[in-house]
Amino acid sequence: MKTTTTCINPSLAALALTLGWAGYASAQLVPVDGGYTATPTTLPPTYEDTGGTELTDGDVGTLVWPDLATDGVPLTGWQNVDATATFNFTAPVNIGRVLAWFADSDGSAGVSVPESIRVTTTGGFDQLFPVTNPVGSGTTVAIVLDGFDITTDNVTLEIARNTALDNPLCCGGAYEWTMLSEVQFFAPGTTVPPALLAPAAVDLGGVIDNPGTANGVLNIGNVAAATSDLTITSVSLSGTDAGSFTLGTSPTSLMPGESGEVTFSFDSGGAVGTYTANIDIVSNDAGSPTSIPVTVEVFAIVPVVPSTPYQQAVVASNPLVYWTFDEAGDTDNAIDLINNVAETELVAQGGATRVPSTVTAGGVSLGRAASFDGGSTTRFDAADLSDDLLPTGSIDQFALEMWFRANDASAQYFMETFSEGGVANQSSLIIGFNGHGLLDEFEIFAGSRTGLTLIDPTEWHHAVVAHYGAGDLEIYIDGVMGTVTGDYNSVQTFGRFALGHTVQATTNGLVGQIDEFAIYDLTGLADDAARRAHVAGIAAHHAVTADPLGFRITEVSREPGNRISLTWTSRPNTSYSIFWSSDLADFGADVTDNVPSAGGTTTHEFDDPSIDFNNPQGLPNVFFRVSEN
Numbered sequence: 001m002k003t004t005t006t007c008i009n010p011s012l013a014a015l016a017l018t019l020g021w022a023g024y025a026s027a028q029l030v031p032v033d034g035g036y037t038a039t040p041t042t043l044p045p046t047y048e049d050t051g052g053t054e055l056t057d058g059d060v061g062t063l064v065w066p067d068l069a070t071d072g073v074p075l076t077g078w079q080n081v082d083a084t085a086t087f088n089f090t091a092p093v094n095i096g097r098v099l100a101w102f103a104d105s106d107g108s109a110g111v112s113v114p115e116s117i118r119v120t121t122t123g124g125f126d127q128l129f130p131v132t133n134p135v136g137s138g139t140t141v142a143i144v145l146d147g148f149d150i151t152t153d154n155v156t157l158e159i160a161r162n163t164a165l166d167n168p169l170c171c172g173g174a175y176e177w178t179m180l181s182e183v184q185f186f187a188p189g190t191t192v193p194p195a196l197l198a199p200a201a202v203d204l205g206g207v208i209d210n211p212g213t214a215n216g217v218l219n220i221g222n223v224a225a226a227t228s229d230l231t232i233t234s235v236s237l238s239g240t241d242a243g244s245f246t247l248g249t250s251p252t253s254l255m256p257g258e259s260g261e262v263t264f265s266f267d268s269g270g271a272v273g274t275y276t277a278n279i280d281i282v283s284n285d286a287g288s289p290t291s292i293p294v295t296v297e298v299f300a301i302v303p304v305v306p307s308t309p310y311q312q313a314v315v316a317s318n319p320l321v322y323w324t325f326d327e328a329g330d331t332d333n334a335i336d337l338i339n340n341v342a343e344t345e346l347v348a349q350g351g352a353t354r355v356p357s358t359v360t361a362g363g364v365s366l367g368r369a370a371s372f373d374g375g376s377t378t379r380f381d382a383a384d385l386s387d388d389l390l391p392t393g394s395i396d397q398f399a400l401e402m403w404f405r406a407n408d409a410s411a412q413y414f415m416e417t418f419s420e421g422g423v424a425n426q427s428s429l430i431i432g433f434n435g436h437g438l439l440d441e442f443e444i445f446a447g448s449r450t451g452l453t454l455i456d457p458t459e460w461h462h463a464v465v466a467h468y469g470a471g472d473l474e475i476y477i478d479g480v481m482g483t484v485t486g487d488y489n490s491v492q493t494f495g496r497f498a499l500g501h502t503v504q505a506t507t508n509g510l511v512g513q514i515d516e517f518a519i520y521d522l523t524g525l526a527d528d529a530a531r532r533a534h535v536a537g538i539a540a541h542h543a544v545t546a547d548p549l550g551f552r553i554t555e556v557s558r559e560p561g562n563r564i565s566l567t568w569t570s571r572p573n574t575s576y577s578i579f580w581s582s583d584l585a586d587f588g589a590d591v592t593d594n595v596p597s598a599g600g601t602t603t604h605e606f607d608d609p610s611i612d613f614n615n616p617q618g619l620p621n622v623f624f625r626v627s628e629n
Contacts, residue, residue, distance in 0.1 A: 030095060030185040032056045034088030034153070039078060047077030047179065055085060055183050075103055075140075077179040078161070079110075086156040087183060093152065096188020098145040100157060103179035106133070107167035110176035117145060118158040125150050140181055144257070149188045157183065194230035194256070195223040196285040204266065204296035205384075206343050212268035212298050218279055220251075221259035230254040231284045235262055238291070239277040244268055245294065247279075268298045304337040310366060310516065311337065313544045314401070317537060317573050319518040321385070323499075326367040330354045334370065334380055344385060350377035352500055357515050359403055359460035366403065369515035372414075372500035378509055379501035385494035394494065397522040399466040399535050406458060406512040413502045414510035462542035466535040468528065476539035537573040540599035553626055554601065562608045568626045570602040579625045580609050587625050594629070 036055060041048040049055065059074040098119060105111040113131055120126045129145050162175040198220045207214045222230035235250045248263030268275060274297050282289040306312045307326075314322055315337065321344055323334045330353045336344035351373040357366040372378050404414060464476040475482050499517060501509035520538065522531045555567040566578065578591040595604045610622040 028097075028186040030089075030093050030187055032087045032089065032183075032185065034090045036085055036087040036183075038076070038085035039081065039083040041077055042079040042081060043077060047075055049076045055180060056087070057182070059182060074181045075179040076181065077103075077177055078159075079176050080161070082161055083159045083178060083180070084156060085159070085180070085183065086154060087185070089153045091153060093185070094149070094187050095152065095155065095185050096146070096149050097186040098155065098157070099142040099182075099184040099186070100145065100159075100180060101140050101142045101182040101184075103177075103181070104133070104141045107175060110167065110171040110174065111179055112162040112167070112175035112177070113141065113143065114159045114178055115162045115164075116160045117143060118160070119145055119148075120156045120158065121150065121152040122154055123150075123152055125152065155185065193286060194226040194228050194254075194284055196230060196232075196281060196283050196288065196290050197221040197223060197259075198281070198290060198292055201293045201295070202279075204294070206341065207266070207268070207296055207298050209268070209270050209272050209298050209300045212270040214266045214296060216264050216266065216294065216296075218262040218264065218292060218294075219259060220254070220262060220281070222254040222256055226256040228284075229256070233282040233284075233288075234280075235282075236280045237264075237277055238280055239293075241275040242277045244275050245277045264294070266296050268296075270298075272298050272300050274298075299341060301339050301341060304335060304340050306337065308365070308367070310541065310544050313541050313571060314516065314518055316571050317518075317520065317534070317541070319401070319520050322516075322518040323370075323380075324367065324516055325354055325370045325380075325514075327354070344382065346380035346382050346497075346499060349379050349381050351375045352378050352380050355513065357403075357513070359405070359515070366515050369403070369513040370499060371513050372510040374509045374511040376501075376509070380499040382497040385497050395521050395523050396469045397467065397531060399464060399520040399522060399538055401462075401464045401516070401518040401520070401538055401541065403460055403462050403515040404510075404512065405460045406510060413508065414500060414512075414514060462539075464535060464539045466522070466531075466538075468522070468531060474532070474535060476535075476542075479539050479542035481539070534573060537597070537599070543600050553624065555603075556624065558608070559605060563605055564608050564624070565603060565605045566624055566626065567601055567603040570597045570600065571628070573597060575629045576602065576604075577627045577629060578604065578606070579627065581623045581625070582610065583623075587623075591624075 035052065037052070038049055038055065054074055054076050057074070100117060102113045103111050104113050113133055116128055116130045118126070118128045125148070127148060129143075131143055159178060159180070161178045164175060165173040167173050167175050198218065202216060202218055204214050204216050231253050232251060235247060237245050237247060244266055246265045246267070248265065250262040251260035254260055262279060262281075264279065266275065274295065276293060276295050278291045278293055280289055280291050303315075306315045311322075311324060319338055321339060322337045323346055324337060325334050327333070327335065331348040333348070334346035336346075338344075353371050354368045355371040357369040359366055359369075370380055406414075462476075462478050464474075466474045466476075468474075473484050475484055499514055520534075522534065525531045525534055553566060553568045555565070557565045559565050568576070570576065574597050576595045576597070577593040578595065579587040580589055580591055581587045589609065591606050591609060592604070595602060608622070
């Protein structure tokens with residue numbers, strides 16, 4: 001192949017910029033018509049270059065990291081290696097700009113943009129472009145390689161991975177992965193007018209009717225190849241439900257390649273329904289004005305009534321979400337008892353199914369359980385437990401509750417959340433990862449691991465993990481607080497959510513069962529003591545009893561010193577009042593009005609109210625009544 005290099009301007013320094021938008025004028029694009037070769041990917045088939053066409057198929061992959069439906073597509077990935085890609089043209093072409101689109105997660109899951117990119121040709125062109133990590137994360141960005149004018153029939157990109165050891169989110173501080181989705185070539189010197197770049201539509205998703213409000217952001221930008229600023233003349237609202245939306249701030253001018261935000265808010269007044277409006281932008285873009293539809297759905301939540309004593313105990317503890325897996329169908333969606341909306345249903349994927357649970361809590365049957373075979377796609381999955389649906393998008397004081405059993409003696413992940421913004425491993429549960437020779441350690445992971453004393457994982461266990469912030473962690477197994485080691489510190493972030501495997505399916509999944517999974521927000525409780533007491537009550541679910549006679553006094557006895565002891569069946573996280581009577585007719589006299597529950601049963605000792613100085617023997621009969629507050 002022959003290559004000639006012309007018109008190199010020594011006054012133009014090497015330039016590496018980042019661009020969050022596609023949209024260069026098609027007349028500038030130089031098609032790669034001779035194919036290309038690239039370093040083989042290191043995790044086939046998840047990130048392999050399908051058919052040798054993925055880097056030039058036109059899909060730049062402007063996706064939230066990771067894509068909520070398909071983890072790998074359209075990304076081509078390399079782990080801990082420097083990659084090379086050579087692009088060929090059937091005849092010499094004139095090139096002045098290269099765009100290389102990389103995944104940018106700011107270290108989440110060990111992914112980073114490259115450290116540098118070297119552009120070479122066989123004709124002798126050789127220029128190194130250092131890469132500056134762009135502001136923000138979670139989307140695929142274009143690294144712009146600019147400032148040259150070459151004529152060639154081949155271009156090679158030498159991609160140097162990020163070798164810094166300052167990643168706070170993953171992998172021992174390393175950035176392990178470089179992921180490329182597309183490479184585009186453009187002719188030099190073409191004048192490009194400003195162009196407004198914006199999504200085709202904005203969907204705020206679901207909003208609960210109480211209060212029925214939401215905040216939104218419309219990201220806009222000016223095409224990077226533009227030779228002048230984008231001037232925004234006006235931003236306004238139109239459409240059927242425009243009155244339910246209010247505009248906030250917006251930019252007035254955007255330089256080439258610059259992006260900005262149009263902020264807005266929504267308020268339905270609590271009325272259920274689907275609301276639509278348009279954000280209309282007038283600018284010096286030739287296609288102006290531009291109208292971007294905005295949609296939001298307001299719905300009412302009707303919780304599912306708990307049907308067993310165990311479910312009643314969990315619901316009484318006020319979880320954010322709670323899945324029982326008791327649906328009749330083996331692969332039906334798992335319904336969240338608390339919210340009972342499609343957005344919080346868990347979808348069975350791969351080999352995920354249901355089986356009859358073989359565990360009981362204090363004799364209470366737990367019905368059916370989710371079952372997993374360890375396959376790479378096997379999980380119960382929610383696309384996005386978003387902050388529009390739940391009371392808060394992320395919480396740093398939370399508790400996780402579940403029953404679990406493992407059937408295979410290998411290290412396994414069995415739960416993971418992945419935030420909307422791209423931060424991986426916000427909270428992952430693992431068993432056996434540290435390899436004690438058996439599947440014997442229960443761990444929670446978020447960049448660093450915190451372990452619990454050894455357990456027998458092949459038996460059913462009730463687990464509660466509570467995080468109080470700033471590395472303060474408690475873990476209960478079967479109602480008993482264990483010894484915690486490590487420095488785990490994170491928030492529970494509601495993005496994509498998976499049970500039975502990780503979100504990305506790049507590690508070992510669970511071979512076993514999970515049942516009765518619940519997440520609790522502890523931030524609304526009064527103080528640290530209240531939070532810890534609440535978690536202790538959640539841990540007491542392990543011993544919830546099935547009482548066929550329902551709520552009742554089970555024992556009454558006289559104790560030394562004219563004392564009475566009462567024991568009754570109780571529910572966790574509530575309180576009781578005790579009343580007494582001498583004739584079974586009038587129970588107006590109370591012993592106390594605030595006895596906290598001790599779990600499945602509660603005992604309270606008090607002075608015998610029938611004893612007084614005028615009648616030291618007491619009344620012949622005294623009756624007691626316990627009432628739940």
